[in-house]
Amino acid sequence: MPVLGSDAAVHDSVVCDRREPSPGIVVIGCSAPRLAPYVQPGQFVMAILPGGERVATALGVYEAVADRLSLMLVVVGSRTRELASLVIGAPLALLGPLGNGFDRSTLGRNVALVAGGVGVAPLLLLARDLRASGTRVTLFYGARTSAALVDADRFSALGVEVVLATDDGSRGYHGYVTELLERSGGHDGIAACGPTPMLREVARIADSCGVRAQLSLEETFACGVGACWGCVVPLDRSSLQAPPFPPFAEGERRTYVHARICKEGPVFWAHELRW
Amino acid sequence: MGARVALVAAPPSEPDLSTSLGGLRLSVPTLMGSGCYGSGEEYASAVDLAKLGGIVLKSVTRLPRLGNSAPRLVPVASGLLNAIGLQNPGIDFYLAHDVAKFAGRPCAIVGSVAGFSVDDFGYVTERLAARDEIDAIELNISCPNVAHEGETFACDPALAAAATRVARAATRKPLIVKLSPNVTDIAAIARVVEDAGADALAVINTVRGMSIDVDAVTPRLGNESGGLSGAAIRPIAVLAVWEVARAVRIPILGQGGIETARDALEFILAGARAVSIGTGNFTDPRAPLAVADGIRAYLVKRKVATIGEIVGAANPGFLGAR
Numbered sequence: 001m002p003v004l005g006s007d008a009a010v011h012d013s014v015v016c017d018r019r020e021p022s023p024g025i026v027v028i029g030c031s032a033p034r035l036a037p038y039v040q041p042g043q044f045v046m047a048i049l050p051g052g053e054r055v056a057t058a059l060g061v062y063e064a065v066a067d068r069l070s071l072m073l074v075v076v077g078s079r080t081r082e083l084a085s086l087v088i089g090a091p092l093a094l095l096g097p098l099g100n101g102f103d104r105s106t107l108g109r110n111v112a113l114v115a116g117g118v119g120v121a122p123l124l125l126l127a128r129d130l131r132a133s134g135t136r137v138t139l140f141y142g143a144r145t146s147a148a149l150v151d152a153d154r155f156s157a158l159g160v161e162v163v164l165a166t167d168d169g170s171r172g173y174h175g176y177v178t179e180l181l182e183r184s185g186g187h188d189g190i191a192a193c194g195p196t197p198m199l200r201e202v203a204r205i206a207d208s209c210g211v212r213a214q215l216s217l218e219e220t221f222a223c224g225v226g227a228c229w230g231c232v233v234p235l236d237r238s239s240l241q242a243p244p245f246p247p248f249a250e251g252e253r254r255t256y257v258h259a260r261i262c263k264e265g266p267v268f269w270a271h272e273l274r275w
Numbered sequence: 276m277g278a279r280v281a282l283v284a285a286p287p288s289e290p291d292l293s294t295s296l297g298g299l300r301l302s303v304p305t306l307m308g309s310g311c312y313g314s315g316e317e318y319a320s321a322v323d324l325a326k327l328g329g330i331v332l333k334s335v336t337r338l339p340r341l342g343n344s345a346p347r348l349v350p351v352a353s354g355l356l357n358a359i360g361l362q363n364p365g366i367d368f369y370l371a372h373d374v375a376k377f378a379g380r381p382c383a384i385v386g387s388v389a390g391f392s393v394d395d396f397g398y399v400t401e402r403l404a405a406r407d408e409i410d411a412i413e414l415n416i417s418c419p420n421v422a423h424e425g426e427t428f429a430c431d432p433a434l435a436a437a438a439t440r441v442a443r444a445a446t447r448k449p450l451i452v453k454l455s456p457n458v459t460d461i462a463a464i465a466r467v468v469e470d471a472g473a474d475a476l477a478v479i480n481t482v483r484g485m486s487i488d489v490d491a492v493t494p495r496l497g498n499e500s501g502g503l504s505g506a507a508i509r510p511i512a513v514l515a516v517w518e519v520a521r522a523v524r525i526p527i528l529g530q531g532g533i534e535t536a537r538d539a540l541e542f543i544l545a546g547a548r549a550v551s552i553g554t555g556n557f558t559d560p561r562a563p564l565a566v567a568d569g570i571r572a573y574l575v576k577r578k579v580a581t582i583g584e585i586v587g588a589a590n591p592g593f594l595g596a597r
Contacts, residue, residue: 007320010560048559052534053353053506055557079350095321095560220348222355222557225321227313229333229359230348243372244314246339246364258342258362263317 008098008225010048011035015090016068021150024075025118026084028092033067035096041125042101042193042216042267046224047071047083048093054079056095058221058262060122060193072121072150098224099266102126102214108188110136113160114181114202116194117143122216123193124154131158138163138184142177142198146170181205191267192216203270213270219261226263234274235259290574291581292567294328294549296526297474299411299449301328301383301549303567304582305539308530308553309334309387309413309453310359314373315380321560326567328549329383332373334415335403337395339365343420344497349486354505354532355554356484358420358498361389366402374408384408385451388442389415393434397441404446414442414473417455417480419502429455429480435464436471443472451528453477454519456508461515462522469523477528477551479515482508504554506532513541520546521592534562536569543570543582544589 017029035045039061046056057079063070075084086092104126111130113123120141130137137158142165143149149171152162163180164172173180178201181190187209192202193216206213219231234256241247245257256274259265294304309331312318324330342362349356363369374386386403390396396414404412416428416438428434439452452468454461456479465476481502486495494500512531519527529547533539534555542550555562570582579585587593 009321052555052558052562055350055355055505055554056559077350093559093561220346220350222348222357222554223311223313223317225313225317227317227333228311228348228357228557229313229342229362230357232342232345232347232362243368244364246368254341258345 008096011094011096013092013094015086015088015092017070018086018088022147025072025148025150026075027062027070027072028083028086029068029070030092030094031067032069032094035094036064036067036069039064039069039097039125040101041104041129042122043097043099044224044266045071045094045096045098046221048095049079049082050091054082055222056224057083058224060216061097062121062124064125072118074118095224099262100264102191102216102267104129106189106212107135107191110186110188111138112181112184112187112190113137113139114177114190114192114194114198115139115141116177116198117148119194119216119218120151121193123191126191127155127158127160131160137161138187140165140177140181142166144168176201178202178205185209187211190214200275203273206270214267215270215273216267217261217265221262224262226260229260231261232258233261233265233268235264235268236272236274239272240264288575290571290579292571294582296411296451296528296549297449299383299385299475303328304543304549304570305563305567306331306383306385306528306549306551307556307563308551309415311553311556314376315384316376318556318560322564325381326564327382329385329410331385331413331551332387333363334361334387334389334418335363335366335369335399336361336389336391337366337399339363339368346495346497349495349501351486351503352507354503354507355557356486356496356501356503357481358496358501360420360498361418366399370402370406374406380408383410385411385413387413387415389418390438393437393441396438397445400442401445404448409448411449411451412442412446413451413453413477414438415453417453419455419457419481419483419500420498426455426457429464430458432464432467436467439468439471439473449474451475451477453480455480456511456515457483462518465519465523469525473525475526475528476519476523477530478519479512479531482511504532506534508532509538509541513545516542516547517545517590520587520590521594524594524596526595533566534558536566536573539566539570540573543586546587546590546593546595548586548595
């Protein structure tokens with residue numbers, strides 16, 4: 001993936017909006033005039049809570065309009081609970097923009113977006129940009145329950161065709177969203193974000209259709225900037241030939257290297273992953 | 276401490292935060308911990324590196340290392356478990372591509388050397404220390420996250436001394452040896468490392484730990500066990516500095532869960548001449564700047580002119596020089 005966006009910096013932001021579209025899923029809006037305009041679809045920020053003792057939390061940027069951006073999070077632990085409980089006016093520092101986002105230029109004229117749960121978040125900016133260039137976009141959006149399918153109307157409003165699925169059948173197709181993707185066909189490119197099992201299935205389907213897929217991977221980050229090498233995924237050896245990755249050693253038999261998800265990703269080509 | 280030439284006269288209220296670690300001069304007493312700051316450039320756009328005392332680079336080994344399988348990180352209560360496994364491109368590639376980044380460096384640069392044999396420590400130290408861009412060497416004899424013989428060096432007095440001796444013979448640059456807390460008597464190890472020729476000691480590396488996913492019924496880390504860092508280990512580290520400061524005369528680099536100036540001051544008062552901030556950067560990349568500012572404010576409030584005056588001030592058995 002090409003390096004997109006500007007250099008990362010720490011931005012002192014303030015929570016200016018907060019909504020809870022579903023219990024446990026919170027969207028917080030932040031004023032960030034020197035950050036929001038530079039965020040590329042698929043990039044993320046590290047949300048730095050005041051008070052210390054907690055490693056910052058990586059969150060994909062959901063919306064970015066003028067001087068504001070928003071972050072969607074699901075409450076899973078103490079850090080996300082604390083973030084979710086921030087009130088309007090609360091300070092929140094953001095380190096970003098970080099990572100390599102989606103490569104729009106290679107997705108073609110008929111694009112499938114595949115979202116699992118809050119993995120829908122980084123796809124909204126991508127959908128906006130794709131639609132702005134007249135690209136036909138279909139969103140395959142799955143979640144466990146109807147309640148966990150949030151903000152699908154924001155995609156519809158952009159002219160995106162939205163196809164829904166739930167694990168319990170409470171809304172849309174009863175089953176995995178990847179089953180719908182497999183039956184659809186005709187897409188030039190796929191971009192996906194969601195749980196790892198879903199992404200693996202997207203990779204398999206893309207491969208079987210001869211379509212290239214871009215997958216946004218999720219992992220626990222510590223630094224978010226490529227310094228700690230804590231978030232890695234095996235990537236095909238041939239796709240990482242530049243420093244800091246050394247060339248093949250003589251007689252080396254390994255076919256993969258450990259790429260940093262925060263630095264070389266978080267968006268990777270599915271066909272380059274060796275997971 | 277040697278004479279310090281002031282290019283610009285400091286106002287009387289501005290305390291002197293400069294310090295030294297066995298010949299390594301630091302403008303402020305804050306180093307970035309090895310493995311937490313990459314090669315420095317990763318943070319360059321977010322943090323003014325000129326405001327740091329220095330950066331301890333990620334450890335390098337003789338041969339390239341793939342590192343451990345994912346997951347490598349598990350956030351735990353007040354800390355972070357990690358098992359990276361010394362992923363690095365090996366000393367040859369490292370010298371060709373990474374070290375050159377520090378021409379015109381903004382702060383002190385300390386190279387970190389890891390190894391799997393006594394000979395490794397000598398070889399990699401010699402290669403790395405030969406570069407002008409490297410001001411000092413930290414000997415990582417205490418990595419807990421490699422399958423065999425990583426931490427062994429810091430846990431066996433004879434091996435710790437042997438690794439230190441070969442590194443000492445390989446360079447005249449300041450040599451800092453990083454000790455492990457995973458020993459019965461850290462002071463005893465500190466003494467033999469001092470005798471073997473170390474210029475300073477880094478106290479401490481991570482504390483061994485594990486987290487188990489009770490739903491998956493398996494350890495969370497790919498490497499199963501890992502090293503615990505962050506606020507959770509701070510009291511362990513402060514005590515280790517306290518004990519080492521009563522056992523050796525060489526300077527101590529204190530580290531383990533430092534996030535604020537008051538955290539850093541605990542280490543300095545226990546006997547550390549400088550501190551390292553590692554995991555604290557992940558809490559907030561601006562933490563090192565706040566630590567330096569807070570130490571300065573502490574000295575001003577107490578009308579203390581130099582940081583050296585408070586080193587070991589809480590430790591009646593402190594043996595080192597101030």
